[in-house]
Structure formats: C-alpha cells, structure tokens
Amino acid sequence: MPKMNMVQAINLALREELQRDKDVIILGEDVGLDGGVFRVTEGLLKQFGPERVVDTPLAESGIVGAAIGMAAYGLKPVAEIQFMGFIYPALDQIFSHAARIRSRSRGRYTCPLVVRTPYGAGIKPPELHSESAEALFCHMPGIKVVIPATPYTAKGLLISSIRDPDPVVFLEATRLYRLIKEEVPEGEYTLPLGRARVVREGNEMTVIAWGSMLHRVLQAVKAVDAEVIDLMTLRPFDEETILRSVKKTGRVVIVHEAPKTCGFGAEISATVAEEAMLYLKAPILRVTGYDAVMPLAKLEEHFMPTVERIQRAFEEVMKY
Amino acid sequence: MSERIVNSCEVKWLDVLDEKGNIDESLMPPLSAGEIRKMYETLILARTFDQRALNLQREGRLGTYASILGQEASQVGSALAFDKADWIFPSFRESGVLITLGYPLPMIFQYWSGDERSLKAPADLNIFPISIPVGTHIPHAVGAGFAAKYKGDKIAAAAYFGDGGTSKGDFHEGFNIAGVFKVPVVFICQNNQWAISMPREKQTASKTIAQKAFAYGFEGVQVDGNDIFAVYKVTKDAVEKAKQGKGPTFIECFTYRVSHHTTADDATRYRQQEEVEAWKLKDPVLRLKLFMHKKGIWTEDYHKGVEEKAKAAIDDAVKKAEAVEPPDPRDMISFTYEKLTPRQMKEIRDF
Numbered sequence: 001m002p003k004m005n006m007v008q009a010i011n012l013a014l015r016e017e018l019q020r021d022k023d024v025i026i027l028g029e030d031v032g033l034d035g036g037v038f039r040v041t042e043g044l045l046k047q048f049g050p051e052r053v054v055d056t057p058l059a060e061s062g063i064v065g066a067a068i069g070m071a072a073y074g075l076k077p078v079a080e081i082q083f084m085g086f087i088y089p090a091l092d093q094i095f096s097h098a099a100r101i102r103s104r105s106r107g108r109y110t111c112p113l114v115v116r117t118p119y120g121a122g123i124k125p126p127e128l129h130s131e132s133a134e135a136l137f138c139h140m141p142g143i144k145v146v147i148p149a150t151p152y153t154a155k156g157l158l159i160s161s162i163r164d165p166d167p168v169v170f171l172e173a174t175r176l177y178r179l180i181k182e183e184v185p186e187g188e189y190t191l192p193l194g195r196a197r198v199v200r201e202g203n204e205m206t207v208i209a210w211g212s213m214l215h216r217v218l219q220a221v222k223a224v225d226a227e228v229i230d231l232m233t234l235r236p237f238d239e240e241t242i243l244r245s246v247k248k249t250g251r252v253v254i255v256h257e258a259p260k261t262c263g264f265g266a267e268i269s270a271t272v273a274e275e276a277m278l279y280l281k282a283p284i285l286r287v288t289g290y291d292a293v294m295p296l297a298k299l300e301e302h303f304m305p306t307v308e309r310i311q312r313a314f315e316e317v318m319k320y
Numbered sequence: 321m322s323e324r325i326v327n328s329c330e331v332k333w334l335d336v337l338d339e340k341g342n343i344d345e346s347l348m349p350p351l352s353a354g355e356i357r358k359m360y361e362t363l364i365l366a367r368t369f370d371q372r373a374l375n376l377q378r379e380g381r382l383g384t385y386a387s388i389l390g391q392e393a394s395q396v397g398s399a400l401a402f403d404k405a406d407w408i409f410p411s412f413r414e415s416g417v418l419i420t421l422g423y424p425l426p427m428i429f430q431y432w433s434g435d436e437r438s439l440k441a442p443a444d445l446n447i448f449p450i451s452i453p454v455g456t457h458i459p460h461a462v463g464a465g466f467a468a469k470y471k472g473d474k475i476a477a478a479a480y481f482g483d484g485g486t487s488k489g490d491f492h493e494g495f496n497i498a499g500v501f502k503v504p505v506v507f508i509c510q511n512n513q514w515a516i517s518m519p520r521e522k523q524t525a526s527k528t529i530a531q532k533a534f535a536y537g538f539e540g541v542q543v544d545g546n547d548i549f550a551v552y553k554v555t556k557d558a559v560e561k562a563k564q565g566k567g568p569t570f571i572e573c574f575t576y577r578v579s580h581h582t583t584a585d586d587a588t589r590y591r592q593q594e595e596v597e598a599w600k601l602k603d604p605v606l607r608l609k610l611f612m613h614k615k616g617i618w619t620e621d622y623h624k625g626v627e628e629k630a631k632a633a634i635d636d637a638v639k640k641a642e643a644v645e646p647p648d649p650r651d652m653i654s655f656t657y658e659k660l661t662p663r664q665m666k667e668i669r670d671f
Contacts, residue, residue: 062493065494068459073463074467144657
C-alpha cells in the first residue's frame with residue numbers, strides 16, 4: 001500500500017471522485033493550471049479538462065455562490081477557498097444560502113457542495129492565512145464541518161463529504177499537508193461523517209482534539225493514561241463516543257487551535273456537563289489559542305497550544 | 321507613444337409601445353391577438369393579486385408584503401419569454417413573475433403569510449425559492465447556467481433583482497463569472513428608481529445601470545419597463561441568445577415602484593408625491609389597454625370579464641391559502657439536513 005501525505009491523499013480522493021461521477025467538478029482560484037497554491041489539485045486539470053477543473057476569477061463569494069447554483073442544478077461541486085481567512089466574503093453565501101436551501105425549499109432543492117479550505121497556523125505566511133474559524137460554521141444549522149487529522153482519514157472523509165447530500169465545509173490543516181505520511185489505500189473507502197475516532201485508549205482522562213492539534217496531543221499524552229479522541233466531524237459531532245469515554249475516565253481536556261471564547265471546545269464542554277456531570281471527577285479544561293487576533297509568524301508558536309500547555313492541563317485534571 | 325480611447329461603451333434603449341398606446345411596427349415582436357390578450361389578462365391577474373395582498377396585509381391576514389404596483393409589465397413581459405425548463409431565481413418583489421410562470425396562486429399568498437412550504441416549487445417549475453438578502457442570488461443563477469451548459473441542457477437561467485442589488489458585491493462577482501465562462505444566463509434588473517429610501521441617482525454614479533454589463537464583457541440593454549412589448553422582446557432575444565451558447569445578457573427594465581417598499585414602509589417620508597403621480601401616467605396596464613382598444617381587441621365587456629375572472633381566481637386562491645393546515649413544527653427541524661442529527665432526534669421530541 002502506498003504511503004502518502006495529506007496533500008496526496010486529498011488529491012487522490014478528488015481524482016477518484018472525478019473519475020467515478022461526472023457530476024463532480026472542482027472550482028476555485030488557481031486550482032487548475034497551478035494545481036492549487038498547496039498543489040492539492042495538481043494534475044487534475046490535465047486529466048479531467050478545464051470543464052471539470054475550473055480556474056475561476058478571484059471572487060470567493062462568487063465561487064461559493066456559483067457552486068450553490070451548480071449544486072442545486074444537480075452537480076456536486078468541490079469549491080476551494082485558497083485560505084480560511086479569505087472565506088469571510090463567502091460566509092454570506094454559506095450561511096444565508098447553502099445552509100438554508102434544503103429547509104427554505106422544504107427539500108425541493110438541496111446543496112450537495114463541499115467547500116475545501118486550508119486552515120490553521122504553521123507555514124509563516126502573511127496575515128489571514130492562518131485562521132482557525134471552524135466554530136463559526138459549527139454554529140450554523142444546515143452546514144456540516146469536517147476536519148481530518150491524517151492522510152488516511154482525509155481521503156475517506158473527503159469522499160464522504162463529496163457524496164453527502166448537504167453542504168460540507170472541509171478544513172485542511174496547512175501544517176499537516178506534508179508533515180506526516182501513512183498508508184492510504186487506492187480505491188474506494190469512506191469514513192462516515194458525524195463519527196469520531198478513538199486514536200488511543202486510556203482510563204485516566206479523555207482528551208479531545210481535531211486537525212493539527214491531534215498531533216500535539218499525541219505528543220503530550222505519552223506519559224499519561226489518556227484516551228484520545230480525534231473528533232473528525234465537528235458538526236454534527238459524535239456525542240456518543242465522547243460521552244462513552246468521559247463516563248469511563250471522568251476527566252476531560254479539549255484542545256483546539258482557535259481562540260477560547262465560543263470555540264468548539266465550549267460546545268463539547270457544555271455537552272459533557274449536561275450529559276455526564278455525575279461522572280466527572282475534575283473540571284473540564286480547555287487548552288486553546290488565546291482570545292487574540294491570530295499573530296504573524298514570529299508569534300504564532302506562542303499563540304498555539306504547546307505540548308507544555310497541554311501537559312499542564314493534564315496535571316491539573318489529575319489533581320482531582 | 322499615444323493617448324487614445326481604447327474602448328467606450330454604448331447602451332441600447334428600446335421602447336415599442338408609448339403611453340398613448342401607439343407602437344412602432346418595425347420594433348414590434350411577432351405576437352398574435354391571443355398572445356396579446358394573454359399579456360393583458362396576466363397583467364390584470366398580477367395587479368389583482370397585488371391589491372388583494374395589500375388588503376389582506378392591512379386586515380392582518382398576511383405578514384409584510386412587497387408590492388409590484390407599476391412593475392407589472394417588467395415582470396409579466398420578461399417572464400413570458402421563458403420556458404418551463406428554464407431556471408428562474410427570483411428576489412422578493414416578484415409576484416408578477418411567479419404568477420406568469422404558473423406558480424400556484426395560493427402558494428404565493430401562503431409565502432407572505434409566513435409558510436415555508438410555499439417555497440417548494442411544483443416539480444414542473446424550476447423556480448428557486450425567493451431570495452431575501454438583496455442581490456445574493458445572482459451567483460446562483462450563474463452557477464445553474466454553468467451547470468446546464470456543462471450538462472449540455474439547452475436552457476437559460478435567469479436572476480431577477482432591483483436597482484439596489486446592483487450595488488452588491490455578488491452582482492459584480494456573479495456578472496464577472498458569467499462573462500468569463502459565457503454562461504447562458506439572463507440578468508433582469510427592475511430599476512424601479514428606489515431601493516427603500518435610496519433614489520436611483522444615489523445608488524450608483526453610472527448613467528445607466530445597463531452599462532455595468534459592459535465592464536464584464538457582455539451586452540446590457542435598457543428597456544422601457546412599463547412597455548410589455550419591449551420587455552418581452554429583449555428578454556426573448558436574451559433567452560434565445562443564451563440557448564445558442566452566446567452567453568449572458570443584462571436587461572435593465574426602467575420602471576417605477578408606485579407603492580411603498582413594503583407594507584412596513586412609508587414612502588411619503590422620502591419621496592415627492594408629484595413624482596409618483598407622473599409615473600402613474602406611464603402605467604403599463606393602461607398603455608396596453610389603449611393599444612388593444614385601437615386594435616379592436618379591447619372592449620368594456622372584455623375587460624369586465626377579465627377582471628371578474630382574475631377576482632375569482634384570487635378569491636379562490638385566498639380561500640385555499642387560508643384553508644391550508646398549519647405547518648408541522650417538526651418541519652423546521654427535519655429539513656435542516658437530509659437526515660436528522662442525533663441532537664435533532666432529541667430536539668424533535670418536543671413536538
């Protein structure tokens with residue numbers, strides 16, 4: 001089985017879906033000839049032609065808006081927004097339309113659309129190239145939010161997202177694009193949306209993370225008996241897997257790169273408090289980015305949860 | 321070295337039927353007496369609907385309603401140019417478009433009473449649900465047209481919006497994409513001179529709205545929006561052009577919002593009554609009537625019959641709309657996604 005990084009795994013998922021289904025098309029800025037600024041769509045233009053791998057004008061709202069019309073008409077567009085910080089002009093389209101078309105038309109029209117975008121810090125770019133704004137989308141009914149942490153899960157989750165009948169925001173951690181390689185099978189496999197993955201079993205605490213933070217968590221847990229959950233889908237999220245683990249361990253640490261206030265950790269924390277209060281031995285702790293504007297390269301390491309900060313949270317919950 | 325003009329734009333204006341009911345034969349689209357009668361009857365039906373909706377709102381039987389008074393020719397004339405296979409993306413001031421396309425009348429009343437079920441268009445009509453945020457549906461029409469072209473379907477997509485919508489970013493992004501990919505789409509702007517309290521000249525410094533298409537590489541036409549023949553003709557040509565793969569067209573229907581923005585608005589706060597009175601003389605229904613009268617296809621009896629028929633259709637529609645069972649509260653949850661999420665499965669038990 002070939003070993004792939006996340007760029008290759010996502011590229012393979014797109015290639016296989018383009019091959020399997022003529023209704024799948026890719027659109028976005030520089031996705032064709034250039035193969036995307038991260039080369040995620042490399043080679044797809046050559047293989048599938050400019051009608052299916054569409055280089056668009058520089059217009060995020062227009063890209064997503066047009067993709068909504070395509071999806072309603074019967075295509076399965078995969079729109080790329082070059083960086084998550086540039087998705088904000090398209091929020092109106094995603095929130096006001098993609099999320100609502102099924103409901104607004106009482107099922108007459110649907111929006112089987114995927115919006116892929118790289119997120120998070122770690123590549124030393126200019127401003128607004130390092131955002132972790134997943135919680136914005138998690139708040140909005142009608143949207144699904146998927147964040148893979150490994151090449152294998154990225155491929156399976158992206159294929160599921162493309163086939164999903166509802167709009168999916170698919171976030172790819174830039175730091176992970178080429179960081180890790182693992183075996184990724186060619187040919188079809190899917191991972192269901194809405195299901196989390198227990199990456200490591202343990203008994204003393206439950207640590208929940210997604211995307212790039214999963215790898216920091218895995219570094220941090222080496223000396224503790226922690227169960228680690230890779231959430232994978234943030235909306236709808238897998239309450240069942242979380243609660244089962246929390247009822248076993250009685251301690252919870254949630255780690256995310258996004259700022260703390262109204263970050264997705266708050267939702268998980270509230271859910272645990274509502275559903276498993278009596279099983280808790282310690283306060284639920286969050287290790288997150290700060291309530292601050294995402295800084296440029298010189299300070300980004302200070303912004304993100306470090307292994308040390310994560311370990312301090314472990315020590316804290318173990319005091320109880 | 322040189323300093324020279326490298327490009328300049330021209331905007332075509334079209335009117336066929338004047339306020340006195342005279343036409344320019346050379347510009348008149350080919351229409352049978354039957355087709356002209358149908359235009360008149362649809363205008364009357366649209367106006368009757370509109371008046372009834374305003375009355376029902378005052379009686380507390382409908383929510384906020386956006387009147388089309390004065391814009392009937394722009395709406396009916398353009399909508400008559402489309403086939404059932406075409407994809408239409410309406411804004412919120414489009415009762416006349418919906419009526420012309422055959423949208424069930426009771427459902428239009430149901431919409432303004434606050435019932436989402438009314439936006440589930442009948443299966444044989446490709447009409448997108450009404451878009452409330454101004455101008456944001458323009459890219460949807462572009463996407464649908466793009467998809468139709470990709471699939472080889474010979475259809476046109478159309479977006480309806482107003483003069484205010486042309487200031488929105490999505491207008492420009494949608495137009496730009498449509499131009500680049502020669503998308504089979506028709507953009508119909510009803511320039512009714514007012515975006516709530518903002519007059520047209522404060523909305524844009526452009527001399528015409530139609531000329532904005534020039535910047536995106538396709539034609540923009542300005543048409544007398546109170547002249548149903550002219551509106552029909554330019555729309556028909558644009559639909560034909562789209563279906564022949566010749567790309568998008570932008571139509572600016574020059575018309576007037578005779579009523580308030582909506583029933584929640586009071587236009588006397590910001591505009592002069594003289595202006596409204598002047599536009600009433602350009603009434604789209606009146607001029608078609610004068611034309612038909614001259615042609616001998618309009619009589620008092622005919623008109624009475626048309627009005628009675630329209631009134632009966634609207635009475636029936638109101639009765640049906642008001643007799644509809646209230647929506648199931650579970651609907652608001654169950655149409656969010658194809659399947660309920662685990663959390664929604666718990667929430668829906670409240671009902």
